[in-house]
Amino acid sequence: MSRAGVDSVIFQELPSPSTAIPSHDALKSAAPNRAAIMPANVANERRDGPRRTPRKSLIVVLPENHVVSPDLVTERLSQGGSADDTDVILACAGQPTSIAALQRRVRDLQILLAPAGTTGEDLRELAMNQAPGDIITLMGGIPAWE
Amino acid sequence: MTNGDLHSPQSANSRQLGTETFLSVIVSTRDSTATLPDVLRAIRKSDLSRSAYELIVVDDASTDGSAAIAARYADTVVRLAGRPSGPGYSRNRGVELARGAVIAFVDGDVVVRPDTLSRMLTLLRKRPEIDAVSASHDVQSGAPNFVSQYWNLLLSFGEQRHSGCCAQFAPGCGVVRRAAFLSAGMYDEWRFDTASMESVELGERLLGGGGGVLLSSELKVTHLKAWDLKSVSREVWHRSRVLARSLGYLRMSAAAPSEVVFTLSRTLVPAVALLGTLMLAAAFVPSPHSAAKGGLALAVLFLANLPVHRFYTRARGLGFAIVSAPLHILVQMVAAVALCTGWVLRDVFGDVSPDATVQAYSEVGLETWPPVPRRL
Numbered sequence: 001m002s003r004a005g006v007d008s009v010i011f012q013e014l015p016s017p018s019t020a021i022p023s024h025d026a027l028k029s030a031a032p033n034r035a036a037i038m039p040a041n042v043a044n045e046r047r048d049g050p051r052r053t054p055r056k057s058l059i060v061v062l063p064e065n066h067v068v069s070p071d072l073v074t075e076r077l078s079q080g081g082s083a084d085d086t087d088v089i090l091a092c093a094g095q096p097t098s099i100a101a102l103q104r105r106v107r108d109l110q111i112l113l114a115p116a117g118t119t120g121e122d123l124r125e126l127a128m129n130q131a132p133g134d135i136i137t138l139m140g141g142i143p144a145w146e
Numbered sequence: 147m148t149n150g151d152l153h154s155p156q157s158a159n160s161r162q163l164g165t166e167t168f169l170s171v172i173v174s175t176r177d178s179t180a181t182l183p184d185v186l187r188a189i190r191k192s193d194l195s196r197s198a199y200e201l202i203v204v205d206d207a208s209t210d211g212s213a214a215i216a217a218r219y220a221d222t223v224v225r226l227a228g229r230p231s232g233p234g235y236s237r238n239r240g241v242e243l244a245r246g247a248v249i250a251f252v253d254g255d256v257v258v259r260p261d262t263l264s265r266m267l268t269l270l271r272k273r274p275e276i277d278a279v280s281a282s283h284d285v286q287s288g289a290p291n292f293v294s295q296y297w298n299l300l301l302s303f304g305e306q307r308h309s310g311c312c313a314q315f316a317p318g319c320g321v322v323r324r325a326a327f328l329s330a331g332m333y334d335e336w337r338f339d340t341a342s343m344e345s346v347e348l349g350e351r352l353l354g355g356g357g358g359v360l361l362s363s364e365l366k367v368t369h370l371k372a373w374d375l376k377s378v379s380r381e382v383w384h385r386s387r388v389l390a391r392s393l394g395y396l397r398m399s400a401a402a403p404s405e406v407v408f409t410l411s412r413t414l415v416p417a418v419a420l421l422g423t424l425m426l427a428a429a430f431v432p433s434p435h436s437a438a439k440g441g442l443a444l445a446v447l448f449l450a451n452l453p454v455h456r457f458y459t460r461a462r463g464l465g466f467a468i469v470s471a472p473l474h475i476l477v478q479m480v481a482a483v484a485l486c487t488g489w490v491l492r493d494v495f496g497d498v499s500p501d502a503t504v505q506a507y508s509e510v511g512l513e514t515w516p517p518v519p520r521r522l
Contacts, residue, residue: 054224054515059217121218128217134515135243136213136223 056086057133060102063120064094066141070105076139077106091127093118097144163247163271169199169263169321170246174236175254176206179215181370186219188257194264199250202243204236212254226516233317234333234344235519241324241332249324255371256318262365266321269360277357278327278349280320281365282309285461289372295462296470297373297381300477301406303457308404309363315349317341319367326357335519336508337498342388346402350393353401361404375473382410382477383484390488392497409454410481417450447475 058076060068068090077086088106090099094116103109112127124138171189175182182203189201203216204224216223224239237251248270250263258281266279282305288298308314315322330351338344349359373381386407389398399408421443428439448455451474458467499505500519507518 051515052513124217125214128214128223134225134227136217136225138217138221138223 053085054134055132057131057136058086058088059124059127059131059136059138060088060090060141061120061123061127061138062090062092062096062141063118063123064116065144067098067144068102068139068141070102072139073102074105076137087132089127089131091123093120093123163267163274166198167248167267167271168246169194169248169250169267170241170244170324171199171201171250171252171263172237172240172244173201173203173216173220173252173254174206174233174240175203175208175212175216176230176236177208177210177212178254179208179210179212181255182212182215183218184257184370185252185254186216188259189252189263190219191260192258192263193260194267199263200245202240204240206230206233206236228516230340231516231519232335232339232344233341234338234348235335235516238332238335238520239516241327244324247324248321249327250321251317251319253318253369255369257368257370258319259366262319262367263321265365266362269362270321270323273358273360275358276311276360277352277355278315278320278322278359279365280314280316280345280359280361281318281367282306282316282361282363283318284366284368287368289370291372291374292469293375293378293473294371294373295466296458296473297378298369299458299461300409300454300474302461303454304404304406304409305361306363306457307453309361311358311360312404313346313349313353313359313398313401314361314404315345315352315359316361317345318369319365320345322352323357326352326355330355331522332520334522336500336521337392338388339500339519340384342384343393343405346398346405347393350398350401378477379480382407382480386411386481386484387488387491388498390485391492392488395485407481407485410478411485413447413450413454414478414482417447420450421446444475447478451475451478 058073060073062068073088077088084107087110088108089110089112090096090102091112091114092099093114096111096113099111110130112123112130114123114126118126120140127138128136173182173185173189178185186201186203190196192199200221201219202222202224203213203220205213205216205226207226207228207230213223213225222243224236224243226236226239233253241249248267250266252258262281266281269279270276283298283302285299285302288294305314305316330348333344333348338347352359385405389395389405389407398405399412402408424442424446425439428442448471451471454474455467455471458470504519507514508521512518
Protein backbone atom coordinates (compact mmCIF):
# COMPACT_ATOMS: atom_id res chain seq x y z
CA MET A 1 0.00 0.00 0.00
CA SER A 2 2.99 2.24 0.16
CA ARG A 3 2.34 3.57 -3.33
CA ALA A 4 -0.65 5.48 -1.98
CA GLY A 5 0.91 6.40 1.29
CA VAL A 6 -1.55 4.19 3.12
CA ASP A 7 0.25 2.33 5.82
CA SER A 8 -2.56 0.61 7.59
CA VAL A 9 -6.23 0.43 8.24
CA ILE A 10 -8.51 -0.18 11.14
CA PHE A 11 -11.28 -2.67 10.65
CA GLN A 12 -14.18 -2.45 13.04
CA GLU A 13 -17.88 -3.03 13.07
CA LEU A 14 -19.47 0.04 14.58
CA PRO A 15 -17.11 2.91 15.30
CA SER A 16 -18.16 5.47 17.82
CA PRO A 17 -17.79 9.05 16.60
CA SER A 18 -14.94 9.67 18.99
CA THR A 19 -12.85 6.82 17.60
CA ALA A 20 -13.82 7.04 13.97
CA ILE A 21 -10.59 8.47 12.65
CA PRO A 22 -7.38 7.41 14.34
CA SER A 23 -4.28 9.45 13.82
CA HIS A 24 -1.79 8.48 11.16
CA ASP A 25 0.65 7.28 13.82
CA ALA A 26 -2.04 5.19 15.43
CA LEU A 27 -2.76 3.61 12.08
CA LYS A 28 0.90 2.78 11.67
CA SER A 29 1.09 1.12 15.03
CA ALA A 30 -2.07 -0.85 14.31
CA ALA A 31 -0.73 -2.39 11.14
CA PRO A 32 0.94 -5.49 12.56
CA ASN A 33 -2.19 -6.34 14.54
CA ARG A 34 -4.57 -6.24 11.63
CA ALA A 35 -5.50 -9.88 12.04
CA ALA A 36 -6.13 -9.37 15.71
CA ILE A 37 -8.62 -6.58 15.15
CA MET A 38 -10.42 -8.35 12.35
CA PRO A 39 -13.87 -9.49 13.50
CA ALA A 40 -13.71 -13.00 14.81
CA ASN A 41 -16.54 -14.19 12.62
CA VAL A 42 -14.58 -13.19 9.51
CA ALA A 43 -11.46 -14.98 10.60
CA ASN A 44 -13.42 -18.07 11.54
CA GLU A 45 -15.34 -18.26 8.31
CA ARG A 46 -12.15 -18.03 6.29
CA ARG A 47 -11.11 -21.27 7.89
CA ASP A 48 -14.39 -22.94 7.05
CA GLY A 49 -14.48 -25.92 4.77
CA PRO A 50 -16.32 -26.15 1.44
CA ARG A 51 -19.60 -24.30 1.20
CA ARG A 52 -22.65 -24.99 -0.91
CA THR A 53 -23.12 -21.43 -2.03
CA PRO A 54 -20.71 -18.58 -2.61
CA ARG A 55 -20.28 -16.03 0.12
CA LYS A 56 -20.99 -12.53 -1.08
CA SER A 57 -19.52 -9.20 -0.07
CA LEU A 58 -20.46 -5.68 -1.03
CA ILE A 59 -17.76 -3.05 -0.76
CA VAL A 60 -18.88 0.57 -0.72
CA VAL A 61 -15.98 2.87 -1.50
CA LEU A 62 -16.10 6.40 -0.20
CA PRO A 63 -13.06 8.54 -0.95
CA GLU A 64 -12.79 11.85 0.83
CA ASN A 65 -15.87 14.07 0.57
CA HIS A 66 -17.96 11.37 -1.02
CA VAL A 67 -21.31 10.09 0.18
CA VAL A 68 -23.54 7.19 -0.67
CA SER A 69 -27.28 6.87 -0.55
CA PRO A 70 -28.46 4.12 1.84
CA ASP A 71 -31.24 3.40 -0.65
CA LEU A 72 -28.67 2.67 -3.32
CA VAL A 73 -26.80 0.28 -1.04
CA THR A 74 -29.92 -1.62 -0.03
CA GLU A 75 -30.99 -1.75 -3.67
CA ARG A 76 -27.66 -3.32 -4.59
CA LEU A 77 -28.00 -5.73 -1.73
CA SER A 78 -31.40 -6.84 -2.88
CA GLN A 79 -30.08 -7.34 -6.44
CA GLY A 80 -27.61 -9.89 -5.18
CA GLY A 81 -30.23 -12.11 -3.52
CA SER A 82 -30.70 -12.26 0.22
CA ALA A 83 -29.25 -9.15 1.86
CA ASP A 84 -28.67 -11.06 5.09
CA ASP A 85 -26.13 -13.31 3.40
CA THR A 86 -23.97 -10.44 2.18
CA ASP A 87 -21.17 -8.84 4.14
CA VAL A 88 -21.17 -5.09 3.65
CA ILE A 89 -17.94 -3.19 4.04
CA LEU A 90 -17.82 0.57 3.94
CA ALA A 91 -14.33 1.76 3.01
CA CYS A 92 -13.85 5.43 3.84
CA ALA A 93 -11.00 7.86 3.46
CA GLY A 94 -10.96 10.48 6.15
CA GLN A 95 -13.97 11.45 8.20
CA PRO A 96 -17.05 9.60 6.95
CA THR A 97 -20.12 11.76 6.86
CA SER A 98 -23.77 10.81 6.83
CA ILE A 99 -23.24 7.14 7.49
CA ALA A 100 -25.62 6.91 10.44
CA ALA A 101 -28.54 6.20 8.12
CA LEU A 102 -26.56 3.49 6.39
CA GLN A 103 -25.66 1.92 9.73
CA ARG A 104 -29.33 1.77 10.61
CA ARG A 105 -30.27 0.20 7.29
CA VAL A 106 -27.49 -2.34 7.01
CA ARG A 107 -27.11 -4.84 9.79
CA ASP A 108 -23.51 -5.64 10.80
CA LEU A 109 -22.04 -2.93 8.61
CA GLN A 110 -18.27 -3.17 8.76
CA ILE A 111 -16.36 0.06 8.41
CA LEU A 112 -12.84 0.32 7.09
CA LEU A 113 -11.13 3.58 7.87
CA ALA A 114 -8.14 4.85 5.96
CA PRO A 115 -6.28 8.14 6.27
CA ALA A 116 -7.65 11.16 4.49
CA GLY A 117 -6.39 11.41 0.95
CA THR A 118 -6.46 7.69 0.26
CA THR A 119 -7.57 7.24 -3.33
CA GLY A 120 -10.62 5.29 -4.35
CA GLU A 121 -8.49 2.63 -6.01
CA ASP A 122 -6.42 2.13 -2.88
CA LEU A 123 -9.57 1.93 -0.78
CA ARG A 124 -10.90 -0.75 -3.10
CA GLU A 125 -7.71 -2.77 -2.79
CA LEU A 126 -7.63 -2.39 0.99
CA ALA A 127 -11.25 -3.43 1.33
CA MET A 128 -10.75 -6.36 -1.02
CA ASN A 129 -8.01 -7.70 1.20
CA GLN A 130 -10.44 -7.65 4.12
CA ALA A 131 -13.53 -8.94 2.33
CA PRO A 132 -14.36 -12.54 3.15
CA GLY A 133 -16.59 -13.12 0.12
CA ASP A 134 -16.16 -15.29 -2.94
CA ILE A 135 -18.16 -12.82 -5.01
CA ILE A 136 -17.31 -9.25 -4.21
CA THR A 137 -19.26 -6.38 -5.67
CA LEU A 138 -17.75 -2.91 -5.49
CA MET A 139 -19.63 0.33 -5.69
CA GLY A 140 -18.59 3.94 -5.26
CA GLY A 141 -20.19 6.99 -3.76
CA ILE A 142 -20.74 10.37 -5.29
CA PRO A 143 -19.07 13.66 -4.41
CA ALA A 144 -20.78 15.26 -1.44
CA TRP A 145 -21.46 18.50 -3.32
CA GLU A 146 -23.52 16.83 -6.04
CA MET B 147 -26.74 -19.99 -9.59
CA THR B 148 -28.41 -22.54 -11.80
CA ASN B 149 -28.66 -22.64 -15.54
CA GLY B 150 -32.35 -21.99 -15.15
CA ASP B 151 -31.59 -18.61 -13.61
CA LEU B 152 -29.43 -17.71 -16.57
CA HIS B 153 -32.14 -18.18 -19.14
CA SER B 154 -34.09 -15.17 -18.03
CA PRO B 155 -36.44 -13.40 -20.44
CA GLN B 156 -33.97 -10.53 -20.60
CA SER B 157 -31.13 -12.76 -21.78
CA ALA B 158 -33.22 -14.43 -24.44
CA ASN B 159 -33.72 -11.19 -26.30
CA SER B 160 -33.84 -10.87 -30.04
CA ARG B 161 -30.76 -10.82 -32.23
CA GLN B 162 -31.25 -7.13 -32.97
CA LEU B 163 -29.21 -5.08 -30.55
CA GLY B 164 -30.25 -1.59 -29.60
CA THR B 165 -27.88 1.35 -29.61
CA GLU B 166 -27.67 1.20 -25.81
CA THR B 167 -26.65 -2.44 -25.52
CA PHE B 168 -25.24 -3.22 -22.10
CA LEU B 169 -21.95 -5.07 -22.25
CA SER B 170 -20.50 -7.37 -19.61
CA VAL B 171 -16.72 -7.53 -19.84
CA ILE B 172 -15.35 -10.67 -18.21
CA VAL B 173 -11.64 -10.94 -17.50
CA SER B 174 -10.47 -14.34 -16.36
CA THR B 175 -7.12 -14.25 -14.74
CA ARG B 176 -4.64 -16.30 -12.79
CA ASP B 177 -1.42 -15.05 -11.23
CA SER B 178 -1.19 -12.07 -13.53
CA THR B 179 -0.33 -9.12 -11.31
CA ALA B 180 2.34 -8.12 -13.84
CA THR B 181 -0.12 -7.56 -16.67
CA LEU B 182 -3.53 -7.17 -15.03
CA PRO B 183 -3.29 -3.43 -14.19
CA ASP B 184 -2.55 -2.57 -17.83
CA VAL B 185 -5.32 -4.86 -19.04
CA LEU B 186 -7.96 -3.41 -16.72
CA ARG B 187 -6.83 0.19 -17.23
CA ALA B 188 -7.15 -0.32 -20.99
CA ILE B 189 -10.72 -1.58 -20.57
CA ARG B 190 -11.57 1.38 -18.35
CA LYS B 191 -10.15 3.70 -21.03
CA SER B 192 -12.50 2.23 -23.57
CA ASP B 193 -14.53 4.75 -25.52
CA LEU B 194 -17.72 3.11 -24.24
CA SER B 195 -19.51 5.16 -21.62
CA ARG B 196 -18.93 3.83 -18.11
CA SER B 197 -22.61 3.13 -17.67
CA ALA B 198 -22.66 1.01 -20.84
CA TYR B 199 -20.63 -1.85 -19.44
CA GLU B 200 -19.76 -3.74 -16.28
CA LEU B 201 -16.36 -5.18 -15.57
CA ILE B 202 -16.23 -8.61 -13.93
CA VAL B 203 -12.89 -10.18 -13.03
CA VAL B 204 -12.78 -13.87 -12.21
CA ASP B 205 -9.68 -14.85 -10.31
CA ASP B 206 -8.87 -18.50 -10.90
CA ALA B 207 -7.21 -19.39 -7.61
CA SER B 208 -4.35 -16.91 -7.92
CA THR B 209 -1.66 -16.92 -5.30
CA ASP B 210 -0.15 -13.55 -6.17
CA GLY B 211 -2.81 -11.05 -5.11
CA SER B 212 -4.42 -10.65 -8.52
CA ALA B 213 -7.84 -10.28 -6.87
CA ALA B 214 -6.73 -7.20 -4.96
CA ILE B 215 -5.38 -5.64 -8.15
CA ALA B 216 -8.64 -6.49 -9.90
CA ALA B 217 -10.65 -4.75 -7.18
CA ARG B 218 -8.99 -1.45 -8.06
CA TYR B 219 -10.83 -1.36 -11.37
CA ALA B 220 -13.61 -3.96 -11.43
CA ASP B 221 -17.29 -3.78 -10.56
CA THR B 222 -17.33 -7.37 -9.43
CA VAL B 223 -14.54 -9.74 -8.46
CA VAL B 224 -15.09 -13.48 -8.23
CA ARG B 225 -12.56 -15.44 -6.22
CA LEU B 226 -12.35 -19.12 -7.04
CA ALA B 227 -10.73 -21.14 -4.31
CA GLY B 228 -8.93 -24.45 -4.51
CA ARG B 229 -6.93 -25.57 -7.48
CA PRO B 230 -7.05 -23.66 -10.79
CA SER B 231 -9.98 -24.72 -12.94
CA GLY B 232 -9.07 -23.20 -16.28
CA PRO B 233 -10.25 -20.17 -18.23
CA GLY B 234 -13.37 -21.85 -19.62
CA TYR B 235 -14.61 -22.62 -16.12
CA SER B 236 -13.71 -19.11 -14.90
CA ARG B 237 -15.44 -17.40 -17.80
CA ASN B 238 -18.58 -19.44 -17.19
CA ARG B 239 -18.63 -18.26 -13.57
CA GLY B 240 -18.35 -14.68 -14.82
CA VAL B 241 -21.22 -15.15 -17.26
CA GLU B 242 -23.42 -16.45 -14.46
CA LEU B 243 -23.14 -13.01 -12.84
CA ALA B 244 -23.20 -10.95 -16.02
CA ARG B 245 -26.16 -8.72 -16.79
CA GLY B 246 -25.30 -7.73 -20.35
CA ALA B 247 -26.98 -8.87 -23.56
CA VAL B 248 -23.48 -9.13 -24.98
CA ILE B 249 -20.53 -10.69 -23.20
CA ALA B 250 -16.93 -9.71 -23.89
CA PHE B 251 -14.14 -12.05 -22.82
CA VAL B 252 -10.71 -10.53 -22.33
CA ASP B 253 -7.73 -12.49 -21.08
CA GLY B 254 -5.64 -11.29 -18.16
CA ASP B 255 -2.72 -10.52 -20.47
CA VAL B 256 -4.54 -8.86 -23.36
CA VAL B 257 -4.71 -5.11 -23.79
CA VAL B 258 -7.59 -3.76 -25.84
CA ARG B 259 -7.51 -0.52 -27.76
CA PRO B 260 -9.92 2.25 -26.80
CA ASP B 261 -12.22 1.45 -29.71
CA THR B 262 -11.95 -2.35 -29.74
CA LEU B 263 -15.02 -3.16 -27.64
CA SER B 264 -17.20 -0.49 -29.21
CA ARG B 265 -16.27 -1.65 -32.73
CA MET B 266 -17.07 -5.22 -31.81
CA LEU B 267 -20.45 -4.14 -30.49
CA THR B 268 -21.08 -2.18 -33.67
CA LEU B 269 -20.29 -5.26 -35.73
CA LEU B 270 -22.80 -7.33 -33.79
CA ARG B 271 -25.35 -4.56 -34.12
CA LYS B 272 -24.90 -4.23 -37.88
CA ARG B 273 -24.75 -7.94 -38.60
CA PRO B 274 -27.49 -9.79 -36.75
CA GLU B 275 -26.44 -13.07 -38.38
CA ILE B 276 -23.15 -12.95 -36.46
CA ASP B 277 -23.12 -14.34 -32.92
CA ALA B 278 -19.51 -13.76 -31.96
CA VAL B 279 -16.62 -11.52 -33.01
CA SER B 280 -13.02 -11.85 -31.96
CA ALA B 281 -9.94 -9.74 -32.41
CA SER B 282 -6.57 -10.84 -33.74
CA HIS B 283 -3.00 -10.32 -32.58
CA ASP B 284 -1.30 -7.00 -33.13
CA VAL B 285 2.03 -7.91 -34.73
CA GLN B 286 3.64 -4.60 -33.86
CA SER B 287 3.50 -5.01 -30.09
CA GLY B 288 3.68 -7.49 -27.27
CA ALA B 289 6.61 -8.75 -25.24
CA PRO B 290 9.88 -7.74 -26.91
CA ASN B 291 11.87 -10.98 -26.61
CA PHE B 292 12.53 -13.05 -29.72
CA VAL B 293 10.40 -16.09 -28.86
CA SER B 294 7.40 -13.92 -27.94
CA GLN B 295 7.72 -12.04 -31.20
CA TYR B 296 7.99 -15.30 -33.13
CA TRP B 297 4.94 -16.80 -31.41
CA ASN B 298 2.73 -13.71 -31.73
CA LEU B 299 3.63 -13.44 -35.41
CA LEU B 300 2.86 -17.12 -35.94
CA LEU B 301 -0.59 -16.72 -34.38
CA SER B 302 -1.13 -13.56 -36.38
CA PHE B 303 -0.13 -15.34 -39.61
CA GLY B 304 -2.99 -17.84 -39.26
CA GLU B 305 -5.42 -15.12 -38.26
CA GLN B 306 -4.53 -12.95 -41.24
CA ARG B 307 -4.75 -15.78 -43.76
CA HIS B 308 -8.00 -17.23 -42.49
CA SER B 309 -9.82 -14.23 -41.08
CA GLY B 310 -13.55 -13.98 -41.63
CA CYS B 311 -16.24 -16.45 -40.68
CA CYS B 312 -14.89 -19.62 -39.09
CA ALA B 313 -15.11 -21.42 -35.76
CA GLN B 314 -12.17 -19.48 -34.39
CA PHE B 315 -13.53 -17.67 -31.36
CA ALA B 316 -10.24 -16.21 -30.17
CA PRO B 317 -9.88 -16.47 -26.41
CA GLY B 318 -7.76 -13.34 -26.02
CA CYS B 319 -10.51 -10.89 -26.81
CA GLY B 320 -13.92 -11.72 -28.19
CA VAL B 321 -17.55 -10.72 -27.79
CA VAL B 322 -20.53 -13.05 -28.03
CA ARG B 323 -24.26 -12.63 -27.75
CA ARG B 324 -25.30 -13.85 -24.35
CA ALA B 325 -28.33 -15.73 -25.67
CA ALA B 326 -26.22 -17.58 -28.27
CA PHE B 327 -23.54 -18.36 -25.68
CA LEU B 328 -26.09 -19.85 -23.31
CA SER B 329 -27.91 -21.83 -25.96
CA ALA B 330 -24.57 -23.24 -27.16
CA GLY B 331 -24.05 -24.58 -23.64
CA MET B 332 -21.33 -22.13 -22.51
CA TYR B 333 -17.69 -23.19 -22.30
CA ASP B 334 -16.97 -26.88 -21.91
CA GLU B 335 -15.54 -26.93 -18.39
CA TRP B 336 -15.69 -30.71 -18.17
CA ARG B 337 -12.93 -31.44 -20.67
CA PHE B 338 -10.88 -28.24 -20.77
CA ASP B 339 -9.53 -27.68 -17.29
CA THR B 340 -6.50 -25.80 -18.57
CA ALA B 341 -6.12 -23.11 -21.21
CA SER B 342 -6.08 -24.87 -24.55
CA MET B 343 -8.69 -25.19 -27.26
CA GLU B 344 -11.83 -24.36 -25.29
CA SER B 345 -12.64 -21.29 -27.38
CA VAL B 346 -12.23 -23.09 -30.70
CA GLU B 347 -14.53 -25.82 -29.43
CA LEU B 348 -17.05 -23.19 -28.32
CA GLY B 349 -16.78 -21.49 -31.72
CA GLU B 350 -17.65 -24.75 -33.42
CA ARG B 351 -20.75 -25.16 -31.24
CA LEU B 352 -21.79 -21.56 -31.93
CA LEU B 353 -21.47 -22.29 -35.65
CA GLY B 354 -23.48 -25.47 -35.20
CA GLY B 355 -26.22 -23.40 -33.57
CA GLY B 356 -26.65 -21.49 -36.79
CA GLY B 357 -24.88 -18.27 -35.86
CA GLY B 358 -21.76 -16.83 -37.41
CA VAL B 359 -18.39 -16.49 -35.71
CA LEU B 360 -16.24 -13.74 -37.13
CA LEU B 361 -12.48 -13.49 -36.69
CA SER B 362 -11.61 -9.92 -37.60
CA SER B 363 -8.18 -9.11 -38.98
CA GLU B 364 -8.88 -5.40 -38.53
CA LEU B 365 -9.59 -5.51 -34.82
CA LYS B 366 -6.24 -5.86 -33.08
CA VAL B 367 -5.29 -6.42 -29.46
CA THR B 368 -1.93 -6.60 -27.75
CA HIS B 369 -0.91 -9.80 -26.01
CA LEU B 370 1.49 -8.99 -23.17
CA LYS B 371 2.45 -12.50 -22.17
CA ALA B 372 6.17 -13.16 -22.49
CA TRP B 373 6.95 -16.52 -24.05
CA ASP B 374 10.12 -18.56 -23.94
CA LEU B 375 11.08 -21.72 -25.77
CA LYS B 376 9.79 -23.96 -23.00
CA SER B 377 6.41 -22.25 -22.68
CA VAL B 378 5.89 -22.14 -26.45
CA SER B 379 6.75 -25.84 -26.74
CA ARG B 380 4.40 -26.65 -23.87
CA GLU B 381 1.61 -24.59 -25.45
CA VAL B 382 2.03 -26.23 -28.85
CA TRP B 383 2.21 -29.66 -27.24
CA HIS B 384 -0.93 -29.07 -25.23
CA ARG B 385 -2.97 -27.56 -28.07
CA SER B 386 -1.96 -30.26 -30.54
CA ARG B 387 -2.61 -33.11 -28.13
CA VAL B 388 -6.04 -31.78 -27.13
CA LEU B 389 -6.92 -31.14 -30.76
CA ALA B 390 -6.04 -34.69 -31.82
CA ARG B 391 -7.51 -36.39 -28.77
CA SER B 392 -10.71 -34.44 -28.13
CA LEU B 393 -11.72 -32.39 -31.13
CA GLY B 394 -10.82 -34.23 -34.31
CA TYR B 395 -8.10 -32.91 -36.57
CA LEU B 396 -9.87 -33.02 -39.92
CA ARG B 397 -13.16 -31.62 -38.67
CA MET B 398 -11.48 -28.71 -36.88
CA SER B 399 -9.08 -27.96 -39.71
CA ALA B 400 -12.11 -27.20 -41.86
CA ALA B 401 -13.96 -25.31 -39.12
CA ALA B 402 -11.08 -23.29 -37.65
CA PRO B 403 -8.25 -23.15 -40.21
CA SER B 404 -6.60 -20.19 -38.49
CA GLU B 405 -5.71 -22.25 -35.40
CA VAL B 406 -1.96 -22.25 -34.91
CA VAL B 407 -1.73 -26.05 -34.79
CA PHE B 408 -2.92 -26.14 -38.39
CA THR B 409 -0.45 -23.44 -39.38
CA LEU B 410 2.28 -25.67 -37.99
CA SER B 411 1.07 -29.04 -39.20
CA ARG B 412 -0.53 -28.18 -42.53
CA THR B 413 2.82 -27.93 -44.26
CA LEU B 414 4.13 -31.16 -42.78
CA VAL B 415 2.02 -33.45 -44.96
CA PRO B 416 3.18 -32.06 -48.35
CA ALA B 417 6.71 -31.76 -46.95
CA VAL B 418 6.79 -35.43 -46.00
CA ALA B 419 5.26 -36.42 -49.34
CA LEU B 420 7.77 -34.34 -51.28
CA LEU B 421 10.62 -35.58 -49.16
CA GLY B 422 9.54 -39.18 -49.71
CA THR B 423 9.44 -38.65 -53.44
CA LEU B 424 12.87 -37.06 -53.47
CA MET B 425 14.31 -39.82 -51.32
CA LEU B 426 12.86 -42.39 -53.65
CA ALA B 427 14.47 -40.58 -56.58
CA ALA B 428 17.72 -40.41 -54.61
CA ALA B 429 17.67 -44.21 -54.41
CA PHE B 430 18.69 -44.22 -58.05
CA VAL B 431 21.61 -41.91 -57.37
CA PRO B 432 24.66 -43.85 -56.18
CA SER B 433 25.44 -43.28 -52.46
CA PRO B 434 24.09 -39.80 -51.69
CA HIS B 435 25.99 -38.24 -48.79
CA SER B 436 24.08 -38.21 -45.46
CA ALA B 437 24.66 -34.46 -45.13
CA ALA B 438 23.06 -34.02 -48.51
CA LYS B 439 20.03 -35.98 -47.34
CA GLY B 440 19.71 -33.77 -44.24
CA GLY B 441 20.14 -30.63 -46.30
CA LEU B 442 17.52 -31.82 -48.71
CA ALA B 443 15.05 -32.49 -45.89
CA LEU B 444 15.61 -29.03 -44.42
CA ALA B 445 15.30 -27.40 -47.83
CA VAL B 446 11.99 -29.13 -48.42
CA LEU B 447 10.67 -28.05 -45.02
CA PHE B 448 11.87 -24.50 -45.67
CA LEU B 449 10.09 -24.44 -49.02
CA ALA B 450 6.91 -25.84 -47.49
CA ASN B 451 7.00 -23.07 -44.87
CA LEU B 452 7.85 -20.34 -47.35
CA PRO B 453 4.60 -18.39 -46.78
CA VAL B 454 5.38 -18.20 -43.04
CA HIS B 455 8.96 -17.07 -43.67
CA ARG B 456 7.81 -14.46 -46.15
CA PHE B 457 5.32 -13.19 -43.57
CA TYR B 458 8.12 -12.91 -41.01
CA THR B 459 10.32 -11.12 -43.53
CA ARG B 460 7.62 -8.58 -44.25
CA ALA B 461 6.88 -8.06 -40.56
CA ARG B 462 10.38 -8.06 -39.03
CA GLY B 463 12.91 -8.26 -41.83
CA LEU B 464 15.04 -10.98 -43.42
CA GLY B 465 17.31 -11.43 -40.41
CA PHE B 466 14.39 -12.25 -38.12
CA ALA B 467 12.98 -14.69 -40.69
CA ILE B 468 16.31 -16.52 -41.00
CA VAL B 469 16.80 -16.79 -37.25
CA SER B 470 13.23 -17.95 -36.72
CA ALA B 471 13.42 -20.72 -39.37
CA PRO B 472 15.10 -23.34 -37.14
CA LEU B 473 12.81 -22.44 -34.25
CA HIS B 474 9.84 -22.89 -36.53
CA ILE B 475 10.99 -26.36 -37.57
CA LEU B 476 11.50 -27.30 -33.92
CA VAL B 477 8.01 -26.14 -33.01
CA GLN B 478 6.60 -28.04 -35.97
CA MET B 479 8.26 -31.20 -34.72
CA VAL B 480 6.71 -30.68 -31.29
CA ALA B 481 3.29 -30.27 -32.91
CA ALA B 482 3.76 -33.42 -35.01
CA VAL B 483 4.76 -35.57 -32.02
CA ALA B 484 1.93 -34.12 -29.90
CA LEU B 485 -0.65 -34.81 -32.59
CA CYS B 486 0.52 -38.41 -32.84
CA THR B 487 0.40 -38.69 -29.03
CA GLY B 488 -3.13 -37.31 -29.01
CA TRP B 489 -4.29 -39.82 -31.59
CA VAL B 490 -2.76 -42.70 -29.65
CA LEU B 491 -4.31 -41.47 -26.36
CA ARG B 492 -7.69 -41.11 -28.02
CA ASP B 493 -7.57 -44.64 -29.41
CA VAL B 494 -6.23 -46.20 -26.21
CA PHE B 495 -7.95 -44.20 -23.45
CA GLY B 496 -10.68 -42.23 -25.22
CA ASP B 497 -11.55 -38.57 -24.73
CA VAL B 498 -10.41 -36.43 -21.80
CA SER B 499 -12.52 -36.51 -18.66
CA PRO B 500 -11.97 -35.07 -15.20
CA ASP B 501 -10.77 -37.13 -12.27
CA ALA B 502 -13.00 -39.70 -10.59
CA THR B 503 -13.92 -37.43 -7.67
CA VAL B 504 -15.23 -34.71 -9.96
CA GLN B 505 -17.17 -37.27 -11.97
CA ALA B 506 -18.70 -38.74 -8.83
CA TYR B 507 -19.65 -35.30 -7.46
CA SER B 508 -21.20 -34.40 -10.78
CA GLU B 509 -23.09 -37.70 -10.89
CA VAL B 510 -24.79 -37.09 -7.56
CA GLY B 511 -25.37 -33.41 -8.29
CA LEU B 512 -23.36 -32.18 -5.33
CA GLU B 513 -23.71 -28.45 -4.78
CA THR B 514 -20.48 -26.76 -3.77
CA TRP B 515 -18.75 -23.48 -4.22
CA PRO B 516 -16.87 -23.28 -6.52
CA PRO B 517 -19.22 -25.54 -8.46
CA VAL B 518 -18.26 -28.97 -9.70
CA PRO B 519 -17.33 -28.71 -13.42
CA ARG B 520 -20.48 -28.98 -15.48
CA ARG B 521 -20.94 -31.60 -18.18
CA LEU B 522 -22.35 -30.33 -21.47
